[in-house]
Amino acid sequence: MSTAETRACRPADYRSDVKPVWCPGCGDHHILLSFTRAFAELGQPPEQIAVFSGIGCSSRIPAYTNCYGFHGVHGRSLALAAGLKVTRPDLTVVVASGDGDGYSIGGNHFLHACRRNLDLTYVVMDNRVYGMTKGQPSPTTEPDFDTALSPGGTGVSPFHPLVIALASGANFVARAFSGDLNGTTGILVDAIRHPGFSFVEILSPCVTFRPDEKEWKGKVHQAPVQATDDPGRAARRLMTDDGFNVGVLYRGSRRPYRPEFGHAGVDVGELEKEFAL
């Protein structure tokens, strides 16, 4: 989280004037509210927060906030954000992605971001479909989900993103549900405050391509246990996870990766000395 001074702001201060283009009923509307409420609760002024995204419906979110934002190319938001965080550790950096942007094309960067453990928060709005491009399966789509590109379903098992995050070294792992505004807000506050790489998967129903996801409201449930700091215990819990447990699973104690930056020990003019004959 940012080291700058806090300033009292209301959630509305974190919202820009741009009207979201998401379908009415999309879970991302709720998530935007959770973002603004979380930022207000943290007290970080909008100019101290940078929101990065890739491509997809969820990735539209930076322009809907009043923070600094970067709507980058598909799958690379974690890399963009890493560059900023290393050189501007004073800023609070939040990365927003979706199940396609984050788990498919962005999969490699996901692994390494967890491993690298920079102090930033990665929020993946999972709707188990590619919404922006009209409904193809994503890495978290059920194998029997019928789509135009995979009639009858892909037949391929989906990822379990929390398992991947935990195994790759993420320092904070949680799942939220977009419809649970208060719960999601609380998890986001926790995630941003927690040092190191925080991963939050937010189930966010797609009203247009996955109307069946309306059922999610009834299927999500608070995880019956408190967060653990033991990766082994967290892994065992994940083995019986039905995909709808909501809450913080794991709060680790790895030291965040923070390379030295900004303190010059030597004048640039000294660097040529090694070449002198």
Place this chain on the structure above:
Amino acid sequence: MTDPAKGPAISGLADLFAIAYRIEIDAVERYRLLADQMEVHNNLELVDTFRDLARAEGLHAEEIRRLAGDIDVAAQSRRIGGWTSEQSPEEADLSAVHYMMTPWHALRMALAGEQRALAFFERIVASTEDARIKALAQEFVAEETEHVALVHRLLRRHPPPPATWADDPDPPVSQE
């Protein structure tokens, strides 16, 4: 169900006024967001409906402010804690909307909101031991009862839509 135990704490009349005010202000803001969504999706009828609802909630908020007299409800409402486990009772459910929704749908949402608020104040009446808080909560029960009746009246003017209300002949469009 909105449970007063999970809402902001009530330690006096000022808090109860602030909560009642807050409920209306939260509703105003939520209806405005929905009006914006409808505007972006070219459902002009619903833009009007949601803006009307926002205006109505705004008037409710003004009434509470007037009722509160010297108490600065606006400032107090910013000081009290937010809703933690539950939603602000009259905040419309963002997941229950559709780009082709009709005024009937919006009014059903508004009805549900007013009913939740009514139940909220009824539970305060039932659970509080403070006479003055009980009395004030009773006033709010009366207010919310009127609001419920109002929405019922509006609903009579807007019949339920036909089963085909969500039929859009155009397929979804790929954007990026």
Place this chain on the structure above:
Amino acid sequence: MRETPSVSVAIVGSGGAGALTTGNLLLEAAGTAGWHGFLTRSVGPQIRGGEAAALIRLSTRPVECPADCFDLLIAVDWLNVDRFHGEIPLGPASLVIGDAADVPAGITASGARVVAMPIKDMAKALPDGRPNMIALGIAAGLLGLRREVLATLLGKRLADKGRAAIDASTAAIKAGFDAAATLELAVRLPDPEPDAASRWLISGNEATGLGAVRGGIRFAAAYPITPATEILEWLAPNLAKVGGVLMQAEDELASINMIIGASYGGTPSLTATSGPGLSLMMEALGLATAAEIPIVVVDVMRAGPSTGIPTKSEQADLNLAVYGFHGDAPHLVLAPQSVADCLFTTQWAVFLAEALQAPAIVLSDQFIGQARAAISRPADVAFIGRRLAATGLGETYRRYALGGSGVSPMAVPGTRGAQYTADGLTHNEQGLPSGSAADHGGQLDKRRDKLERFSYGDRWASLEGDGDLAVVTWGSLTGAVREALDRARADGVAARLIAPRLLSPVQPERFAAALRGVSRLLVVEQTHGGQFHRYLRAHYELPGDVRAFHRPGPLPIRPGEIHREILEWRS
């Protein structure tokens, strides 16, 4: 023995013989003695123990290209030396020293004088004797380097190996000197002239790194790739010294996006790669262009296509660098012309990228990137990257405001009241997505105009000489062309050199001015398909008579070949 402006020495050996180390020491000794020098190397595919050749050219004048022929070849052994046949041209005036047995047929056929010397056996006769030190002694003796210079050098280089190692090496060098005492090269270098400037021993990749840091780079993210990795190896500790940092990324896609993110935050940033990596980076380069974020990407070109020949040079990434972006995405492309010029051009690239808020691709190549040179210390230049800051934010800040030079102030995150979202989507002046014709056209104009309106000054190209014949080249071939033109002038042929350093945006007016009076144009480049020739035809008015001389890697293009082309076009 005649005096000659340059002498070329090749030292070959395999399997731990240390040929490359010998080359390095010889270059350093020569540079210390006051000569200019240029060292390249050629290797087999093995990571260690493979056959290796150190190829050195020394001169009293700056050396920026290989000679046409080698004057001396010392072979510690003959294993797999055939691999280097094309890179070590020999002739009747050349001297070859090595084992009597197994002299390759190609060497015998060259007509070179072969003197038998069993270097490995000579080494075995000494305690801890190293063959490469004997070779060093032989070479130094034949070149006329003084033993004291070598002794000082040994003391420096072997200090951490202890007295015994230094003594053993000294003895081996003496053995080499003694063995060569009865021999003579056909040529001799004049004594070095005293140099007012101080001297450096530096590689092109190191000079690139130094230029970057001097220009203001403080963040680098990169993925290793031959032949660019040495830039990263130099930057890692040296950036840290000045408060910067280099981060190894998981791949090139991460590298390019990381530097964009860091630059967005206000830190001048750079990555270095080669052709395959630059291909991967194309999408994000477009993002940097569209979002107007300054970055520098160094491409140390190698032979392609695809995996190609990673250890050999070529100039065939020109098309990729200039035309590789999807959409209309004007950007900067620059090319250094020598080892020393790697410093200037990279520093200038940082300056231009920051001033113009655009990506700059620096096309270096394996030839100058991995070459080590003894050079005069380059003059300092004042180009330090500085981007137009957003100040006086009274009214609503518009990140991509139109008008003026086309460069709009760039707010730094953390600045209150100037929040904006950078975007690859086409946007309006505020930066919000917009697909309107006016916004798309307006922003396209802005990004083109800012580059075209900028005053690049005289450094855009090297322009030398006069005459109705112009030889146009770029990058690492500039030195070879320059030398060929010197010889042509000595033959009474007046010809001029045009070598653009700024390849994009193109400079039609200045190029036209450079061509005034030219009726014949010879284009020289190291590609198979004539990429530079087609680039010139696409963007510039060329005189009627144009000839193209191009050949792909892996062999360098030598001044003699270009000289012949010029002479053949006399009438």
